[in-house]
Amino acid sequence: MNKDCKVNHEKKIEAKLVNSMIWPTPIDLSIYKNFNHTPKKFNIVSIGNLKKFKSYNLYMINVVEELINLGYNVKYDIYGEGTLKHEMLKIINFKDLENNIQIHGQINYNDIDEVLKSCFVFIGMGTSIIEAAGRGIPSIVAVESIDKPYTYGFFYKLPYYNLGELLETKPSLSIIELLFDLFNMSDDEYLEEGKKNKEYVKNYSIEKLMPEFEKIVINSSDNSDTKIIMFIKYYLMSIVNLFTRVRKIYAKFINN
Numbered sequence: 001m002n003k004d005c006k007v008n009h010e011k012k013i014e015a016k017l018v019n020s021m022i023w024p025t026p027i028d029l030s031i032y033k034n035f036n037h038t039p040k041k042f043n044i045v046s047i048g049n050l051k052k053f054k055s056y057n058l059y060m061i062n063v064v065e066e067l068i069n070l071g072y073n074v075k076y077d078i079y080g081e082g083t084l085k086h087e088m089l090k091i092i093n094f095k096d097l098e099n100n101i102q103i104h105g106q107i108n109y110n111d112i113d114e115v116l117k118s119c120f121v122f123i124g125m126g127t128s129i130i131e132a133a134g135r136g137i138p139s140i141v142a143v144e145s146i147d148k149p150y151t152y153g154f155f156y157k158l159p160y161y162n163l164g165e166l167l168e169t170k171p172s173l174s175i176i177e178l179l180f181d182l183f184n185m186s187d188d189e190y191l192e193e194g195k196k197n198k199e200y201v202k203n204y205s206i207e208k209l210m211p212e213f214e215k216i217v218i219n220s221s222d223n224s225d226t227k228i229i230m231f232i233k234y235y236l237m238s239i240v241n242l243f244t245r246v247r248k249i250y251a252k253f254i255n256n
Contacts, residue, residue, distance in 0.1 A: 025127055025163070027134060027204040035113055035135045037194075042067075042074045042183065045119040046142075047107070047128040050082030056142035057084050059149045060123060061091050063176055064101055072183060076101045079115060121182055123175070125164025129155055130204055133197035138190070140178055149175040154193065156200035 044064070050057050060076065067074045078088075078101070085103060092101050107115055112131055116122070122132035122139040133139040139155045141164050150171040152158055159167070182193065202208070 025130065025161075025204060026206045026209045027130055027201065029134065029202065029205045032134045032136075032198075036117065037119075037136055038117060039120040039137070039190075040075075040118040041120055042072055043118050043120045044074060044076045044179075045079070045116060045122050045132070046076070046124045047079045047112070047115070047122075047131070048124050048126060050078075050080045050084040050088065050103075052083065053145045054082075054084070054125065054142065055145060055147050056123060056125075056149075057088055058091070059147060060175075061088065061095065061097065061101060063149050063179070065095055065097060066176055067179060068097075068100060070180070074100055077115070077119075078103045079105070079107045081106050121179065127163070129163060130201055134201040134204075136194040136198040138182060138193040139197050140175060143171045146171060151175050151178065153178070154197060156196045160203050 044060075046057070046060065048054055048057075057078065057080075064074050064076045080103075088103060092098060092103075113135075116132055116135055116137060119132065119137050122129065122137050123142055124132065124139070125142045125144060129139050129141060133155045141151050141153065141155055141158055141162075143151060143166055144164050145166065151173050152167065152171045153173050182190070185193070
């Protein structure tokens with residue numbers, strides 16, 4: 001949850017969420033330490049449900065077509081399932097882009113490293129863009145419910161904790177132009193873009209966000225609400241700790 005997400009929810013339900021607390025998505029950054037990024041130029045990856053509000057799944061097909069026409073041998077790998085899949089496949093087939101765009105279906109969380117290993121640039125929103133940017137991959141934010149290929153820029157350009165929600169002003173940066181610039185960067189410039197995204201994700205670390213959560217609990221004025229919030233806090237911490245342990249066990253298993 002972030003402030004922009006709250007505002008959008010208020011507009012949809014036509015009510016003010018006055019007492020709703022805002023706590024961003026926490027990430028255990030230690031899971032990225034062993035990631036081996038060997039990017040293959042012109043490889044684009046998206047991960048996420050193929051739902052209507054994730055409209056980038058449709059316009060990115062046209063973006064890939066335009067880049068190919070400009071002479072770039074782009075390969076676009078899409079991971080996800082949803083109601084847009086049939087329409088996407090229909091457009092891909094109509095444009096004869098089957099060799100350049102593939103929809104692979106859903107993936108297990110443990111397979112993300114392998115999926116992103118050769119990714120040159122990531123396009124997406126939500127927690128998946130945190131996962132990509134946290135691994136040092138240049139990541140362009142796809143904005144919800146926008147049917148044109150425009151964005152606010154790379155992930156680190158957004159206000160903290162915005163994961164693709166629409167801001168007060170509509171996005172105006174061309175995704176095609178951003179990709180064109182990225183494809184023509186020197187190796188050092190490309191690495192710098194990745195570092196900026198990775199550095200930005202540190203704001204999502206569990207270590208940084210848990211103290212903020214505790215402040216919310218302490219500042220709660222109603223005792224009954226405080227008890228409920230404390231319960232949620234420890235419930236969430238238990239999930240995070242369990243998730244961290246499972247990841248560590250899995251890492252040991254695959255390294256043996």
